[in-house]
Amino acid sequence: MLQTFILIDEFPLARHIPSSSSSSFMLESSKLVQESAPEAMLKDMGFRVYTVRESKELSMTMSKAKADALLLAVPPGQVEPWRTQALAQRSLPVFWWCDSQTFPSSECKLDPGIDGLIGPSMSPLEVHCALLLGVNHYFQRTEWLQEREQLLSKLEERKWIDQAKRILSEIKHISEAEAYDFLRKQAMNERKRMVDVATSIVKVYQLLQAEHKGGRKR
Structure with a gap:
């Protein structure tokens, strides 16, 4: 199962986590200043997180971090550039963090190259289910791509x-x-x-x- 994430986050650190979120995700203000919402949520659930904010940091981070998945907290237009850059180095399941900053409309749309969505209002159980489904989708998609190449x-x-x-x-x-x-x-x-x-x-x-x-x- 997933243990380590590389988080690509283009937004300011201090995101607000809605009060409807699980109480386990609520952070003290001092911690909120240091960690973004997706970073805090993943760490609170026991995952190891390596956060990247600039393109030049990605290669070094991927080389030192034995990550199991990639989480993109970026606008829709930046999903494909980041995904392409990361997967050029290593194939990983790719998830997208969907909130009012990454996708300000009322509906998050799943890009074909994305294996799953997670967001700040999800409970720990919902996040685990989304991750499990996403990993299964990743393996199916990878198998299909290999068959296509063959x-x-x-x-x-x-x-x-x-x-x-x-x-x-x-x-x-x-x-x-x-x-x-x-x-x-x-x-x-x-x-x-x-x-x-x-x-x-x-x-x-x-x-x-x-x-x-x-x-x-x-």
């Missing part, structure tokens, strides 16, 4: 192999089935992947075609 990679490999088959069929005057067998045997002989052999054939063919056209122009 599919795109296979489609790209198929493109090179199909191009190589057409080239071999044209040059050797053989069928595409025979060209496929040629690629397969060549890959076995060279101890390479078929797509690597196909890519080499296509690139050499394109290079020769370009040189031939350049020669004719001269």
